[in-house]
Amino acid sequence: MSTVKRTWVVNGERWTVDLPPGRRLLDALRNDLGLKGTKEGCGEGECGACTVLLNGEPVTSCLIAAGQVPDGAEIMTVEGLEKTEGGRILQEAYIERGAAQCGFCIPGMIMSSFALLSKTRTPDDAEIREAHAGNICRCTGYEKIIEAVKLAANRWPEK
Amino acid sequence: MRTVEDIEIRFPGSLAEALAWQADEKTRGRPLAGGTDLMVQWESGVAAIPERAVSLWGLKELKGIRETPRGIEIGAMTTHTELRSSPLVREKLPALAAAAATVGGRQIQNRGTIAGNVANASPAGDLAPTLLITDGLATAASASGRRDIPLAKLFTGYRKLDVRADELLVSFTLPALPAGAREKFHKIGTRAAQAISKVMGACRVRVQNGTIVSLAVSLGSVAPVPVRLPELEQWIAGRRVDLNLLEEVERRASAEVHPIDDIRSTATYRKWVSGRLVRALLEA
Amino acid sequence: MPATVQTRDPRWVGQGIPRVDAEDKVRGRAQYVDDLLVPNGWHGHVVRAPVPHGLLRGLTPDPAFDWSRVVVVTAKDIPGPNCIVSHDRSMPVIASDEFLYAGEPVALIAAPTLRLAREAAEHLRIDFEERPAILTLHEVADQFKHNDPALVKLCGQTIRKGDAEAALARAHKVVEAEYTAGHQEQLYIEPQGLVAEPTGDGGVFIYGSMQCPYFIVHELCEALALPPEKIRVKQAAVGGAFGGKEEFPTWLAGYVALLALKAKRPVKIVYDRHQDILYTTKRHPVWSRYRTGLNRDGTIAAIAVDFLLDGGAYLTLSDVVMYRGILHAAMGYRCDHVFVNGLVARTNTVPSGAFRGFGAPQAIWGLESHVDAMAAAAGMTPHEFRLKNCLVQGDTTPTGQVLKWSVGSPAVLEKSLERCRFDEQWKKCSRGKPGAKSWYGIGVSFFAHGAAFTGDGEARIKARAAMDLDWLAPGRPGGIVRVSSTEMGQGALTVLSQLAADGLGLDLSRVSCPFPDTALVPNSGPTVASRTTMVVGSCVYGAAGKLKKALEQFAGKPIASGKEFDEIASAYLNKHGRLRVEHLFVLPPGTQWDQKTFRGDSYPGYSWGCNVAEVEVDPRTLGIRVKKITAFYDIGKVVNPVLAKGQIEGGLVQALGYSVMEKIGIDRKGRFDASRMQTYIIPTMQDIPEMDLDFVEFPFDHAPPGAKGVGELPMDGLAPAIANAIEAATGLRMRDLPITPEKLYEHSQKNLGR
Known part of the structure; x- marks a missing residue:
C-alpha cells in the first residue's frame, strides 16, 4: 500500500503523517493523531458529527481523502477550541444553555458554530439555522443550541 | 476485500500532467474532486473501488469564475460555496447560485464542486437543471485537445455523460441571463435543508408586454437524466401570460414527464407536482 | 454562615x-x-441471514481461505442454551436451524482487523432453504381483519370496563376509523x-454504549x-x-462476549450507520381500529379499540410495549364502557423494540386523531369536546383506577388552549379553501403518560438505590450515587446528583454520580419507562437522607454545614471505612393490580400533556410546514x-x-429500505x-420530592395534533404516519373521485 506524507497544522501544532492517500481525514485525526474528539455518526456526510475546520471552513472529515489535504493546511478540531477565546466562549455558552445532551453531535456542531461566529458577528436566526443545517442532533431539538450560539455571539471578542 | 485506503490516489501538479496520465490506460485514474459523492459511493459499495484515482481538487487551472464573451466561465473545481457567494454568478446566473445554496449543508458546499455534481450524473444532481436552462457548454480536455459539449447533449443516460475516459471536465461556459429575462430555481425536497430532491426545476424566461418571448425550463429527478421540456417551450412562445395559460402550462408540463417511484417520492406525486412546479416557476 | 440547613428544604x-x-x-x-x-483487541463481524425466512442447512467455509487468522463462532459454540432471556426464551443469540428475519445472525467472526473479519465472512457460504415470509404490517392487519388463521400471534391482552358492545349498540352515534403508523428508527x-474482554476467572467484562447494564447480565447468563x-x-x-x-445491546453483547471468550482476547463491534439501521430494533408499526359511541349530550358512551403491533420476528419485549399501548389507547377521557383488544403479530423483520413512548405514541396517535372525529360527529369543536370529556381528579380510568392525586388535567389542556388562543385561531383555519396562497390549520391533542412500570412492576423488580459515603478524593469525603440507571443524554447524572445533594442537605460538590458498573451498583432497574427521576431519583433522595441520618447518629449531633459534614464524614470513614445505605421504592399504599385482567392501578401516577400544532400547507405542492407548537406539561415537581x-x-x-418525515419500509429482500x-x-x-x-406542577407525593416522568411524554401527542391541524388546513383527514405530500395528494385524488 503506497502512502503519502503530509504536514498539517492541527489545532496550532505541526503534525507530519504518512498515510494511504485514501484514508479518511476523520480516521487520520482519530487514529493517526489520536484526536478522538471528532466523531463518526454516519460516514456519509449527512450527520455532521465529524465536522472539522479546514483552513477555517467547516467540512465533513468522513468524506475527505486525507491525501487531498495539502501540506500546510490548517485543521481545527473540537480539541483546538479551548485554545481560542471564541472557542472558550462557545463552550461556556453551550454549557450554560444546556445545548449538549448526549453530546455525540457536539464536537461537530460546535465547530459549525465557531465557523459561523468567526465570520458573522451577529448572525440572525436564519443564518444560525442555515449554518448548522449540516449538523444533525437527535436529542435537543436544536432549540438550546440556537440559544447558545446567540449567547456566544453576544460575548464574542471584538477582534 | 478492497477499501478506499487501497486506492492509489495521485496528485498531479498541473492539468497537463493529469491529462497525460488520463491519456494512458495504465496510468488513468478515476477523477476525484471534493469527494462528497465518490467517497460515499466507495465507502458504501454503491460504486466499485477503482485501482487509481486522480485528485483534481488542488489544480489551479480548474478554479475561478470569470466573464467571457461566450458567457460566464466556471472552472470545474469551483465549489458550491464559491458559486452561491460569487457576485457574478448571483447576478448573471441567479438560478445556479440558488441551486448551489441548496446542496447539502455548509460542509458539503465547501467541498462539493460543479464538475463533481455534474459528473456524478445523478438525476437528482442539484445543479443540472440550472445549467441546462442556459443552453451553455461544458468543456472537456484531453491530452490531444479541448472539446465543447453542449449541455443539452452532455447527459446521455442514468449516471452517464458524453465524456471519454481520457477526458476531464475542465469548465462550464454559461450564457448570462439576458436583459429582460429572469431565472428561478425551486427544489421540492424531503425536508427544509440538506435535502435530496423529489423534484426540482429551473426556468429562464423572457416576457415582453405580458407575452412570453422565450422559455427554457428544466426538471430534475423526473427521468434518468435531468431534462428540458421542449414541447412546452415550443408551445408557449408568443403566448400571453394569464391564468388560463398557467393552468395549461401545469397540464402540459405534467404530461411531458414520466417519473418513477423511489425511496424519496412516488411517480404520481412527481408527475403532478412537476406541473405545479413549472407553473410556480413561471408565476412572477 | 447560616445557623442551620434544613435537610428537607430542596x-x-x-x-x-x-x-x-x-x-x-x-x-x-x-x-x-x-x-x-482496547489493547490487543480484535474486531468482530456478524454473518447474517440473506433472506427473511429460511431453514439453515449449514455453513461451508471456503477451503482456499486461511481460517487460522480468524475466530468463527456459530450456534454450536454457545456454552449454554441458545437464547436471550427476554420476556420469553424464543430468540436465539445465533440462529441454528431456522432464521426468521433477513440479517439474523448465523455466525460471528473476529479478526485482528475489521477488514479481515469481513473478508472471512465473504468466504463463508450459507446453505439454506428459503421459506415464505410475511413482511409488513399491512399483511398482518389484513390477516387480523379477515380472521385469517395464518396470523402468527406473539401475544395478546384485553382491557374491559363495562360492556362496550352493548353501549355501542345503544349509542346515539357511532364513529369508526382505522389508524396506522410505520416503523421509526431511534x-x-x-x-x-460494545467491547467484551475475558476476565481471569472465566467470566467476561462487557462495556460500551447501553441503557440497561443489568439487562445484559440477566439476559445473557444462561447462554454464556x-x-x-x-x-x-x-x-x-x-x-x-x-x-x-x-x-438491543444484549444481542450485541452476546456477539462480542462469545467471540471474546473463544478468541481469548477483547473483541469490539461498533456498527456503522448502515448496519445500525438495518439490524437494530425500531418502533413497532401499529394498526388500530376505533369504534366509539357518542351520547346525545356529547359525552362518550363507549370506546372499543383493536390495537395491533408488528412485533417483528421474535417477542423480545413486545408484550410490554403492547400493554403500555392498550393502557393508553382509551386513556384520558371519561367513559364507562371500554374494550381494548391488544395483540402483537409476527412478521419476518428485525424484532421491533423499545423507543421513547413504548407503545403509547402509537396508541395516542389513533386515539387523539379519533377524538377529533368524535368531536365533529358531536357537532363540537375539538377543544370543547376535550374540555367536556377529559378525565379529572376523582375520575376512573379504563382499568378502573381512580385518579386520586397529582392530576394535571384539565390544567394542561386549559392553559395550552389559552396560551395559543385556540378558539380564535380555530376560526382562521383554511379547510382547503381554493385559491389560497397558503393553507393554515391548528390542531390539539391531550394525553396522559403512565409514569414508571406498569401495574405492580415497580414492586416486583424491587428497585433500589444506594448512596455510598466514601472518599471522592483524598481528604474529601462525599456521597456517591450507586444506581444502575444510565446517562444517555437525558441528564440522569445531573438530576440524580441534585436529588442526592438535597437528600444530604449539602452542596453539589460533595456528591458524585459515576457511570454504572454492575460490579459496584445495586440494580435500580433499567433506564426506561420515564422512571429514572421519579422512581430511582426518589430512592436516591431517600438513601441520601438515610445516609445523613446515619452520620448524625454517629456524631450524636445534627449536621448543619458542609464543614461539619466534612469533619464527621472523615471521622466516620477513618474509623469504619465506606458506608453504604440503600433505599427501596414503595408503591403508594393501597395500590392494586391484576396482571391477568388488567384491572386496577395501572400506574402509580401519570404525567399529563397537551400539544397544539399550527401548520401551513402549500397548496401548490402540498408541502407541510409545522410552524408552531404550544405545549403544557405536568411532570410533577420539575427537578x-x-x-x-x-x-x-x-x-x-x-x-x-x-x-411528517420519518419513513422506512421493507424492500423486496425483506430489509429496511x-x-x-x-x-x-x-x-x-x-x-x-x-x-x-x-x-404546571402537580407533585407526586408518594415519591419525594414529587417528580413524575418526562422522558417519553413529549413523543406522545404531537403526531395527532399535527394530523388534526392538517385536516383543519386542507380538509383532508390523514390516518397513516408519516403524513407526506405524496399521501396528501393521493388522498385528495381519492376524495375528488368520489
Whole structure:
C-alpha cells in the first residue's frame, strides 16, 4: 500500500503523517493523531458529527481523502477550541444553555458554530439555522443550541 | 476485500500532467474532486473501488469564475460555496447560485464542486437543471485537445455523460441571463435543508408586454437524466401570460414527464407536482 | 454562615443547573465506546441471514481461505442454551436451524482487523432453504381483519370496563376509523457499540454504549453459562439511546462476549450507520381500529379499540410495549364502557423494540386523531369536546383506577388552549379553501403518560438505590450515587446528583454520580419507562437522607454545614471505612393490580400533556410546514427546568419527524429500505418550529420530592395534533404516519373521485 506524507497544522501544532492517500481525514485525526474528539455518526456526510475546520471552513472529515489535504493546511478540531477565546466562549455558552445532551453531535456542531461566529458577528436566526443545517442532533431539538450560539455571539471578542 | 485506503490516489501538479496520465490506460485514474459523492459511493459499495484515482481538487487551472464573451466561465473545481457567494454568478446566473445554496449543508458546499455534481450524473444532481436552462457548454480536455459539449447533449443516460475516459471536465461556459429575462430555481425536497430532491426545476424566461418571448425550463429527478421540456417551450412562445395559460402550462408540463417511484417520492406525486412546479416557476 | 440547613428544604431541586457532564462533552473529552483504546483487541463481524425466512442447512467455509487468522463462532459454540432471556426464551443469540428475519445472525467472526473479519465472512457460504415470509404490517392487519388463521400471534391482552358492545349498540352515534403508523428508527447519533474482554476467572467484562447494564447480565447468563456475578457490565458515555439501547445491546453483547471468550482476547463491534439501521430494533408499526359511541349530550358512551403491533420476528419485549399501548389507547377521557383488544403479530423483520413512548405514541396517535372525529360527529369543536370529556381528579380510568392525586388535567389542556388562543385561531383555519396562497390549520391533542412500570412492576423488580459515603478524593469525603440507571443524554447524572445533594442537605460538590458498573451498583432497574427521576431519583433522595441520618447518629449531633459534614464524614470513614445505605421504592399504599385482567392501578401516577400544532400547507405542492407548537406539561415537581425543557424540545422534534418525515419500509429482500442517513430523513435545524413550552406542577407525593416522568411524554401527542391541524388546513383527514405530500395528494385524488 503506497502512502503519502503530509504536514498539517492541527489545532496550532505541526503534525507530519504518512498515510494511504485514501484514508479518511476523520480516521487520520482519530487514529493517526489520536484526536478522538471528532466523531463518526454516519460516514456519509449527512450527520455532521465529524465536522472539522479546514483552513477555517467547516467540512465533513468522513468524506475527505486525507491525501487531498495539502501540506500546510490548517485543521481545527473540537480539541483546538479551548485554545481560542471564541472557542472558550462557545463552550461556556453551550454549557450554560444546556445545548449538549448526549453530546455525540457536539464536537461537530460546535465547530459549525465557531465557523459561523468567526465570520458573522451577529448572525440572525436564519443564518444560525442555515449554518448548522449540516449538523444533525437527535436529542435537543436544536432549540438550546440556537440559544447558545446567540449567547456566544453576544460575548464574542471584538477582534 | 478492497477499501478506499487501497486506492492509489495521485496528485498531479498541473492539468497537463493529469491529462497525460488520463491519456494512458495504465496510468488513468478515476477523477476525484471534493469527494462528497465518490467517497460515499466507495465507502458504501454503491460504486466499485477503482485501482487509481486522480485528485483534481488542488489544480489551479480548474478554479475561478470569470466573464467571457461566450458567457460566464466556471472552472470545474469551483465549489458550491464559491458559486452561491460569487457576485457574478448571483447576478448573471441567479438560478445556479440558488441551486448551489441548496446542496447539502455548509460542509458539503465547501467541498462539493460543479464538475463533481455534474459528473456524478445523478438525476437528482442539484445543479443540472440550472445549467441546462442556459443552453451553455461544458468543456472537456484531453491530452490531444479541448472539446465543447453542449449541455443539452452532455447527459446521455442514468449516471452517464458524453465524456471519454481520457477526458476531464475542465469548465462550464454559461450564457448570462439576458436583459429582460429572469431565472428561478425551486427544489421540492424531503425536508427544509440538506435535502435530496423529489423534484426540482429551473426556468429562464423572457416576457415582453405580458407575452412570453422565450422559455427554457428544466426538471430534475423526473427521468434518468435531468431534462428540458421542449414541447412546452415550443408551445408557449408568443403566448400571453394569464391564468388560463398557467393552468395549461401545469397540464402540459405534467404530461411531458414520466417519473418513477423511489425511496424519496412516488411517480404520481412527481408527475403532478412537476406541473405545479413549472407553473410556480413561471408565476412572477 | 447560616445557623442551620434544613435537610428537607430542596436547594438544588428546581434549579436549572448545568449538566455535570457538559464540560467533557463540549471539549470533546467524553469517552464513547469507539474512543476507548482496547489493547490487543480484535474486531468482530456478524454473518447474517440473506433472506427473511429460511431453514439453515449449514455453513461451508471456503477451503482456499486461511481460517487460522480468524475466530468463527456459530450456534454450536454457545456454552449454554441458545437464547436471550427476554420476556420469553424464543430468540436465539445465533440462529441454528431456522432464521426468521433477513440479517439474523448465523455466525460471528473476529479478526485482528475489521477488514479481515469481513473478508472471512465473504468466504463463508450459507446453505439454506428459503421459506415464505410475511413482511409488513399491512399483511398482518389484513390477516387480523379477515380472521385469517395464518396470523402468527406473539401475544395478546384485553382491557374491559363495562360492556362496550352493548353501549355501542345503544349509542346515539357511532364513529369508526382505522389508524396506522410505520416503523421509526431511534437514530441516536452514536451507533451501537460494545467491547467484551475475558476476565481471569472465566467470566467476561462487557462495556460500551447501553441503557440497561443489568439487562445484559440477566439476559445473557444462561447462554454464556455464567453466574451473573461473572458477567460484569459497565457503561461508557452513551451518544443517545431513546430506547434503541434498551434491549438491543444484549444481542450485541452476546456477539462480542462469545467471540471474546473463544478468541481469548477483547473483541469490539461498533456498527456503522448502515448496519445500525438495518439490524437494530425500531418502533413497532401499529394498526388500530376505533369504534366509539357518542351520547346525545356529547359525552362518550363507549370506546372499543383493536390495537395491533408488528412485533417483528421474535417477542423480545413486545408484550410490554403492547400493554403500555392498550393502557393508553382509551386513556384520558371519561367513559364507562371500554374494550381494548391488544395483540402483537409476527412478521419476518428485525424484532421491533423499545423507543421513547413504548407503545403509547402509537396508541395516542389513533386515539387523539379519533377524538377529533368524535368531536365533529358531536357537532363540537375539538377543544370543547376535550374540555367536556377529559378525565379529572376523582375520575376512573379504563382499568378502573381512580385518579386520586397529582392530576394535571384539565390544567394542561386549559392553559395550552389559552396560551395559543385556540378558539380564535380555530376560526382562521383554511379547510382547503381554493385559491389560497397558503393553507393554515391548528390542531390539539391531550394525553396522559403512565409514569414508571406498569401495574405492580415497580414492586416486583424491587428497585433500589444506594448512596455510598466514601472518599471522592483524598481528604474529601462525599456521597456517591450507586444506581444502575444510565446517562444517555437525558441528564440522569445531573438530576440524580441534585436529588442526592438535597437528600444530604449539602452542596453539589460533595456528591458524585459515576457511570454504572454492575460490579459496584445495586440494580435500580433499567433506564426506561420515564422512571429514572421519579422512581430511582426518589430512592436516591431517600438513601441520601438515610445516609445523613446515619452520620448524625454517629456524631450524636445534627449536621448543619458542609464543614461539619466534612469533619464527621472523615471521622466516620477513618474509623469504619465506606458506608453504604440503600433505599427501596414503595408503591403508594393501597395500590392494586391484576396482571391477568388488567384491572386496577395501572400506574402509580401519570404525567399529563397537551400539544397544539399550527401548520401551513402549500397548496401548490402540498408541502407541510409545522410552524408552531404550544405545549403544557405536568411532570410533577420539575427537578431541573433546563434539562426538562431540553427533553421536551428534543422529544417534540423526534415526534415531528415521526409525524411528517420519518419513513422506512421493507424492500423486496425483506430489509429496511431507508437504511442510510441520506434516505432516513429526520429534522434539521431548518425544520424545527417555534416552540412555546411550559409546565404546571402537580407533585407526586408518594415519591419525594414529587417528580413524575418526562422522558417519553413529549413523543406522545404531537403526531395527532399535527394530523388534526392538517385536516383543519386542507380538509383532508390523514390516518397513516408519516403524513407526506405524496399521501396528501393521493388522498385528495381519492376524495375528488368520489
